[in-house]
Amino acid sequence: MILRTLTTAKLAAAMATAVTVTAAPVSANECIAPSNPGGGWDFTCRTIGRILTDLDLVDGNVQVTNMPGGVGAVTFAMVASERPDDAELIVATSTVGITQIAQGRYPAPLGSMRYLAMLGADVGVIAVDDDSPIQSLEELNAAMMEDPTALVTAGSSGAGGWDHIRLLMVADEAGVDDLSAVRWVQFDGGTDAVTQMMGGQIDVVSTDLGEIAGFVESGDIRVLAALSDDPIPAFPEIPTAASQGIDVTGYNWRGLYTGGDVSEEEYASWVERLETLYNSDAWQTAATESGLVPIWRGGDEFEAFVREQADVMEQISRDIGVIE
Amino acid sequence: MSIRILGVALFVIAALYTRQAGTYAVTFGDVLGPTVFPIILGIPMMLLSASLVVFPSGQVDWPAPQRIGRQLAALAVLVGYTITLEPLGFPLATFLLIALIGIILGGAPWRSLLLGVIMAPALWALFDQVLGLPLDFLGDLFVAH
Amino acid sequence: MEILSLLGQGFVVALSPLNIALLLMGCFVGTLLGALPGLGPVNGVAVLIPLTFAFGFNPTSSMILLSAVYFGCMYGGRISSILLNIPGDEPAIMTTLDGYPMAVQGQAANALAISGVASFIGATTAVIGLSLFAPILARAAIHFGPADYFALYILAFATIGGIAGVDPRKTLLSALIGLLLATVGLDPISGVPRYTFDSFHLYDGIEPIVALVGLFAISEILMLLEKSLKNRPKAIPVSSWLPQWGTIWRTRWAMLRGSGVGFVAGVLPGAGASLGSFMSYVAEKQTSNKKGTFGKGDPRGVAAPEAGNNAASGGALIPMLSLGVPGSGTTAVLLAMLISLNVQPGPLLFERQPDLVWGLVASLYMANITLLFLNLPMIGIFTRLMMTPTWALMPIVAAVTFVGVYGISNSVFDLKMMVFFGLVGYLLRKMDVSLVPLVLGLLLGGDMERNLRRAMSISDGDWSILIASPISVGLYIVTVAFLMLSVWLAVRDHRQAKSAPLTEE
Numbered sequence: 001m002i003l004r005t006l007t008t009a010k011l012a013a014a015m016a017t018a019v020t021v022t023a024a025p026v027s028a029n030e031c032i033a034p035s036n037p038g039g040g041w042d043f044t045c046r047t048i049g050r051i052l053t054d055l056d057l058v059d060g061n062v063q064v065t066n067m068p069g070g071v072g073a074v075t076f077a078m079v080a081s082e083r084p085d086d087a088e089l090i091v092a093t094s095t096v097g098i099t100q101i102a103q104g105r106y107p108a109p110l111g112s113m114r115y116l117a118m119l120g121a122d123v124g125v126i127a128v129d130d131d132s133p134i135q136s137l138e139e140l141n142a143a144m145m146e147d148p149t150a151l152v153t154a155g156s157s158g159a160g161g162w163d164h165i166r167l168l169m170v171a172d173e174a175g176v177d178d179l180s181a182v183r184w185v186q187f188d189g190g191t192d193a194v195t196q197m198m199g200g201q202i203d204v205v206s207t208d209l210g211e212i213a214g215f216v217e218s219g220d221i222r223v224l225a226a227l228s229d230d231p232i233p234a235f236p237e238i239p240t241a242a243s244q245g246i247d248v249t250g251y252n253w254r255g256l257y258t259g260g261d262v263s264e265e266e267y268a269s270w271v272e273r274l275e276t277l278y279n280s281d282a283w284q285t286a287a288t289e290s291g292l293v294p295i296w297r298g299g300d301e302f303e304a305f306v307r308e309q310a311d312v313m314e315q316i317s318r319d320i321g322v323i324e
Numbered sequence: 325m326s327i328r329i330l331g332v333a334l335f336v337i338a339a340l341y342t343r344q345a346g347t348y349a350v351t352f353g354d355v356l357g358p359t360v361f362p363i364i365l366g367i368p369m370m371l372l373s374a375s376l377v378v379f380p381s382g383q384v385d386w387p388a389p390q391r392i393g394r395q396l397a398a399l400a401v402l403v404g405y406t407i408t409l410e411p412l413g414f415p416l417a418t419f420l421l422i423a424l425i426g427i428i429l430g431g432a433p434w435r436s437l438l439l440g441v442i443m444a445p446a447l448w449a450l451f452d453q454v455l456g457l458p459l460d461f462l463g464d465l466f467v468a469h
Numbered sequence: 470m471e472i473l474s475l476l477g478q479g480f481v482v483a484l485s486p487l488n489i490a491l492l493l494m495g496c497f498v499g500t501l502l503g504a505l506p507g508l509g510p511v512n513g514v515a516v517l518i519p520l521t522f523a524f525g526f527n528p529t530s531s532m533i534l535l536s537a538v539y540f541g542c543m544y545g546g547r548i549s550s551i552l553l554n555i556p557g558d559e560p561a562i563m564t565t566l567d568g569y570p571m572a573v574q575g576q577a578a579n580a581l582a583i584s585g586v587a588s589f590i591g592a593t594t595a596v597i598g599l600s601l602f603a604p605i606l607a608r609a610a611i612h613f614g615p616a617d618y619f620a621l622y623i624l625a626f627a628t629i630g631g632i633a634g635v636d637p638r639k640t641l642l643s644a645l646i647g648l649l650l651a652t653v654g655l656d657p658i659s660g661v662p663r664y665t666f667d668s669f670h671l672y673d674g675i676e677p678i679v680a681l682v683g684l685f686a687i688s689e690i691l692m693l694l695e696k697s698l699k700n701r702p703k704a705i706p707v708s709s710w711l712p713q714w715g716t717i718w719r720t721r722w723a724m725l726r727g728s729g730v731g732f733v734a735g736v737l738p739g740a741g742a743s744l745g746s747f748m749s750y751v752a753e754k755q756t757s758n759k760k761g762t763f764g765k766g767d768p769r770g771v772a773a774p775e776a777g778n779n780a781a782s783g784g785a786l787i788p789m790l791s792l793g794v795p796g797s798g799t800t801a802v803l804l805a806m807l808i809s810l811n812v813q814p815g816p817l818l819f820e821r822q823p824d825l826v827w828g829l830v831a832s833l834y835m836a837n838i839t840l841l842f843l844n845l846p847m848i849g850i851f852t853r854l855m856m857t858p859t860w861a862l863m864p865i866v867a868a869v870t871f872v873g874v875y876g877i878s879n880s881v882f883d884l885k886m887m888v889f890f891g892l893v894g895y896l897l898r899k900m901d902v903s904l905v906p907l908v909l910g911l912l913l914g915g916d917m918e919r920n921l922r923r924a925m926s927i928s929d930g931d932w933s934i935l936i937a938s939p940i941s942v943g944l945y946i947v948t949v950a951f952l953m954l955s956v957w958l959a960v961r962d963h964r965q966a967k968s969a970p971l972t973e974e
Binding site for chain 1: 612613615655656657658660662670672793794814818878879
Binding site for chain 3: 344351362366391
């Protein structure tokens with residue numbers, strides 16, 4: 001069975017404390033996935049934890065803890081109140097989490113954490129069924145301009161979540177006036193939405209490419225636009241929205257934060273280790289295989305990026321009427 | 325009588341639940357909103373529980389006062405465990421839980437204590453060491469965070 | 470035929486000495502984990518995934534180990550259902566209805582054996598169905614829209630009145646309490662927190678496993694404390710350590726019917742193993758409960774849901790593998806396991822990686838055979854567990870349920886919730902309110918509401934969408950027919966009961 005030297009060390013140390021009550025125990029690094037097992041945040045923690053150990057960037061194992069609740073809010077509140085200075089703790093987050101913060105759905109402000117790095121991103125796409133009469137993003141926008149209620153759109157986020165906002169950003173850019181009239185249906189995942197579209201229940205899906213890539217390859221669905229700056233390497237034939245005159249990008253990046261009171265040296269040490277991890281073949285392979293585009297932003301650059309994205313997200317949410 | 329009280333309790337819960345449902349606003353892009361389904365549940369629940377008040381069914385034999393005392397003691401131990409788990413750490417709190425519940429269930433005290441002494445560290449080892457589900461060996465009282 | 474040869478290859482790959490060793494180990498560990506209340510297949514497999522990485526097994530071997538653990542957990546969940554009246558995981562709740570009464574009557578060995586054989590029959594049905602119809606069924610399942618799912622849940626809750634208890638009003642109230650609890654938490658569609666009392670702990674809703682172990686395990690301790698502790702009968706009498714084959718043989722039709730119903734429920738993504746075992750039980754009770762023995766230890770009441778549960782788990786592989794849609798908590802675990810092995814389920818999986826797909830099917834099937842042969846000889850040992858005195862058994866059960874919940878969620882709040890549910894469960898049991906509908910309501914309520922709201926979002930507020938598809942209309946017709954049949958049977962029984970004393974005079 002797993003004999004973790006570190007935990008044994010912890011036990012030994014704990015035994016010692018029982019006698020002396022002075023020695024502090026050695027504890028292992030921990031990565032919290034604020035969700036149930038399986039899914040993006042869980043993948044981030046488990047993959048990064050495994051590679052950090054394989055590359056000897058940490059002592060022993062990285063222990064992965066699942067702490068689901070409130071799309072990350074429960075973990076955020078716990079770190080802010082109980083472990084703001086725990087430098088051995090990292091937490092998975094993504095665009096989805098920042099959207100929640102920007103819409104005021106977390107119990108603490110953005111600034112209560114230190115954001116370490118982004119290691120990769122999933123690209124948002126807008127797709128229709130292969131039998132759909134809509135052939136291009138232009139035709140989709142024309143249809144929505146004519147009657148915003150004509151099409152049923154869907155994705156894996158709730159109303160006002162990131163999948164929904166990305167679609168509305170496209171419609172907004174195309175000049176659709178009544179954004180709240182566009183019908184939106186929430187499903188539990190991108191594949192659920194796609195299969196419902198194949199069954200004829202809904203017309204358009206807006207979600208991350210990674211989870212539904214299989215349906216694109218099999219030709220069951222037609223991707224009208226990728227919301228990325230450049231064409232996606234694995235699917236070069238998919239046109240970007242920008243190339244069709246709609247200047248909208250919608251990535252779902254995957255990254256990590258740590259407590260707000262972690263010292264400057266410890267913060268820098270994490271960023272440095274994560275950059276080493278990012279440049280390893282192991283991460284590049286694992287990320288690509290799970291449909292992510294490896295992208296690096298770390299340290300102060302990433303902090304600035306997160307702040308800017310939260311501001312932009314808040315503004316968009318206000319503009320299209322998700323928050324008041 | 326007990327069934328009537330159950331009916332009243334459920335009726336009050338259903339009524340408060342339904343009233344609370346009315347306060348949830350329909351947000352952007354959500355047709356039915358968070359309100360309708362709870363109301364669909366609350367109304368039949370109020371009707372059914374009201375019918376239990378009017379036409380109660382079944383008899384309830386509550387235990388003798390001395391046994392209710394024993395049940396309350398067990399509940400106190402269980403609640404006590406949820407309070408002491410993090411300050412005391414897993415093995416110590418679990419030892420107390422096993423030993424005390426064993427005594428309340430009629431086990432000989434020394435046997436119950438022995439069971440706790442053996443089982444608490446064994447469970448800790450099984451979960452923390454073998455299964456990799458972390459449990460603190462010593463609680464916050466003994467270890468400065 | 471091509472499928473058969475692929476399946477054959479799957480078996481050849483699976484039958485290496487290392488893989489057989491892993492199979493045996495996985496089944497054993499899984500049974501143990503599953504038998505601990507609070508730890509089910511979801512946690513069992515999630516906990517063991519890192520282990521397969523640590524040993525660096527190839528994907529096939531990892532899959533065999535994890536499948537064995539998965540089915541071992543499912544089987545182990547029945548052991549505590551039958552022996553302790555505490556379901557080890559969600560799909561095992563139906564097994565408590567007749568399994569525990571059988572154990573009380575000294576039939577524990579029979580109940581355990583039936584559960585093993587029925588699981589095997591259910592799994593076999595699923596493998597046959599999977600081999601023959603997988604591509605067709607996957608294409609058919611996608612036509613099931615939100616309105617149709619809503620109709621399916623209506624059918625489930627309309628039939629719930631028939632599962633247990635003397636007063637159908639109490640059974641319905643119990644289901645409604647479960648549905649009420651299912652609405653607690655952050656509403657996934659609008660993001661509004663409902664009934665959370667401003668506590669972040671409730672934002673993710675009430676975890677069914679917390680409610681389940683609280684309602685069953687903690688309330689069991691309170692029930693035991695009611696009885697006299699001194700003159701307690703010496704544990705439960707066991708009439709035989711070994712199962713009687715005649716009893717098992719008499720449940721053969723219940724097993725086959727349960728398998729059929731379960732498989733159909735499993736193929737629909739979103740229905741899953743819990744609904745499969747529930748529907749199988751209700752269907753079996755409706756067809757064969759002629760003497761009113763169901764709920765009092767009828768062997769068929771163990772056979773049907775057990776077969777249905779395993780057939781549903783197998784059936785749920787179809788949407789999971791061919792569409793990548795996890796039907797239930799348990800298939801979500803298998804999906805996570807495949808993804809962790811770098812297998813991306815989806816429409817191309819059957820074409821691109823047939824060896825993996827059929828390897829998985831073969832290993833699941835072998836896990837079932839192994840469990841059957843591993844567990845039948847161990848039934849005697851399990852039944853002897855019932856001889857453990859209460860003062861020693863129940864404190865350990867309490868500790869294990871606490872640590873099972875805490876080890877996964879790291880939340881003391883969940884433990885407090887468990888104790889609260891224990892008290893509620895005790896009070897409801899005292900008043901003859903069955904707890905099974907409550908758990909089903911909690912399990913299915915979220916999906917029921919979401920599908921209703923999805924349907925209404927699609928139709929933009931037009932309620933007629935609920936009866937717009939032939940599938941939903943068909944399901945409503947079945948619901949009405951079922952209710953009319955129940956009323957007719959009740960009236961007939963009432964008349965017979967009235968006329969019976971007259972003839973005796």
